[in-house]
Amino acid sequence: MHDTSNTPTSCPRLTTANGAPIGVQHALTAGPRGPVLMQDVALLEQMQHFNRERIPERVVHAKGSGAFGTFTVTRDISKWTRANVFSAIGKTTELFVRFSTVAGERGAADAERDVRGFSVKFYTDEGNWDLVGNNTPVFFIRDPYKFQNFIHTQKRHPQSNLRDMDMQWDFWSQCPESLHQVTILFSDRGIPASLRHINGYGSHTYSLINAAGERVWCKFHFKTKQGIKNLSDEDAAKLIGEDRESHQRDLFHSIAQRDFPRWRVCVQIMTEAQAAAFRWNPFDLTKVWPHAEFPLEEVGVMELNRNPENYFADVEQAAFKPSALVPGIGSSPDKVLQARLMSYADTQLHRVGVNSHQIPVNKPRCPVMNYIRDGALADAGNYGSAPNYWPNTIATAPKPDASFADPAWRLGETIVDRYDSAVDHDDFTQAGNLFRLFDDAHRDRLARRIGGALKQARPAVQQLQLCHFFRADENYGERVAKYLGIDVKSGKPCHARV
Numbered sequence: 001m002h003d004t005s006n007t008p009t010s011c012p013r014l015t016t017a018n019g020a021p022i023g024v025q026h027a028l029t030a031g032p033r034g035p036v037l038m039q040d041v042a043l044l045e046q047m048q049h050f051n052r053e054r055i056p057e058r059v060v061h062a063k064g065s066g067a068f069g070t071f072t073v074t075r076d077i078s079k080w081t082r083a084n085v086f087s088a089i090g091k092t093t094e095l096f097v098r099f100s101t102v103a104g105e106r107g108a109a110d111a112e113r114d115v116r117g118f119s120v121k122f123y124t125d126e127g128n129w130d131l132v133g134n135n136t137p138v139f140f141i142r143d144p145y146k147f148q149n150f151i152h153t154q155k156r157h158p159q160s161n162l163r164d165m166d167m168q169w170d171f172w173s174q175c176p177e178s179l180h181q182v183t184i185l186f187s188d189r190g191i192p193a194s195l196r197h198i199n200g201y202g203s204h205t206y207s208l209i210n211a212a213g214e215r216v217w218c219k220f221h222f223k224t225k226q227g228i229k230n231l232s233d234e235d236a237a238k239l240i241g242e243d244r245e246s247h248q249r250d251l252f253h254s255i256a257q258r259d260f261p262r263w264r265v266c267v268q269i270m271t272e273a274q275a276a277a278f279r280w281n282p283f284d285l286t287k288v289w290p291h292a293e294f295p296l297e298e299v300g301v302m303e304l305n306r307n308p309e310n311y312f313a314d315v316e317q318a319a320f321k322p323s324a325l326v327p328g329i330g331s332s333p334d335k336v337l338q339a340r341l342m343s344y345a346d347t348q349l350h351r352v353g354v355n356s357h358q359i360p361v362n363k364p365r366c367p368v369m370n371y372i373r374d375g376a377l378a379d380a381g382n383y384g385s386a387p388n389y390w391p392n393t394i395a396t397a398p399k400p401d402a403s404f405a406d407p408a409w410r411l412g413e414t415i416v417d418r419y420d421s422a423v424d425h426d427d428f429t430q431a432g433n434l435f436r437l438f439d440d441a442h443r444d445r446l447a448r449r450i451g452g453a454l455k456q457a458r459p460a461v462q463q464l465q466l467c468h469f470f471r472a473d474e475n476y477g478e479r480v481a482k483y484l485g486i487d488v489k490s491g492k493p494c495h496a497r498v
């Protein structure tokens, strides 16, 4: 997966970034005591690159640990979802997981009392599916307007730059919906002993859609097979004094020693009828679905079995976004999820860049074909000479596949769907009215200009476009046809359409 062509094998030659061999690595000076010459470009290059080594720290979940692994299906759930990742018992999908603390900065200690981020990127055959969750099934807020404010209270005081209990409790006291998550945070599970000993939760309610287009609501759970293990406050304080990277160290060494951590992957399912009758809002991120009513159904096993070769390349540049959904797995009315669908993609655009999806850890393992182009550090040949616009008439260009269309979704009286804006719209009357407003000479100038430009397009495109002029006004079409050199006397090239 990684490009190892630059990895040293036997005594590789030191070069500049542009590949020129470096003879001696001492600063180039006028005499043994200096000064340094500006022409020592290799030195300048090293200094300049060093000054730009960091990318913006994640505002939330800055401190992370990651590993590659696999997801293996253990149960057929095709009655609930058509998602390719679940398509057959025994099917294995490569994945990458990033664990994190929420509040601490990139250098924060691991064994702190905090929620843990638990993000999984499944490289499925039908696109990357990012399940961006936590080690808790609920969250502090249910209205996305509160998220940024909540995180401010978890970070540092604007004046003292200290973590501030007054800020935190002031916010929580104003937001009683936080009580469930506060209870989990201050319970014995608030300081995990290691990342291998935590559960993961998708937390939000998602939708599953089967091949018949039927939808159920779903919550995802990852149950650690290592068992839950936590630290007491005293043990955590002692550990932080000795080792600030205890979770990173434990995960890395466990995998290096082939003691691969595993999780049972489970779903809870709620039908639309059950959702309508549920005593709580099933899309409220501060609520669980009680296990007794919505039992956990095991669907697979996740194993982490490969350490990243390079922390920055794979863990720091890993860009997760809940909007990375695949056919058969969809969003829900959960307000916080709806906000995160935009916010995470946006933060990765800022943090990693517009082409973050082309970095190896983020790159789908399946073919990617679209009309997104260019931007800083565009890789992958930038699709070469392929067209960069849609719709088009190019036979080899990528086209939507209607078999992957999501079913329509009834929201009260409203039907949510992807409506074709061309249906029931009159694109021709007003263009024709304008044409009819012009005097004869103006009509001729118009047709001549259009003819001159349109003649440079392919004949098939000329024919299609000519029809539109005819639909607006027969005379409009005839005039443009004259300048295209197309004989329409023998029969109209298209039917009138309004």
Ligand code: NDP
Binding pocket: 137, 180, 184, 187, 188, 189, 199, 223, 228, 288, 289, 290, 291, 292
């Ligand atoms: P259940 O008795 O059916 O579920 C209990 C759940 O609580 C188990 O999943 C258990 O996890 C988990 N749990 C135990 N101690 C803690 C803790 N200190 N922090 C977080 N989770 C813990 O009851 P309900 O389904 O009615 O849930 C009761 C409460 O359990 C919820 O309000 C929620 O706080 C918590 N919970 C519920 C989950 C759900 O999906 N229903 C999921 C996780 C937590 P485990 O099995 O791994 O020991």
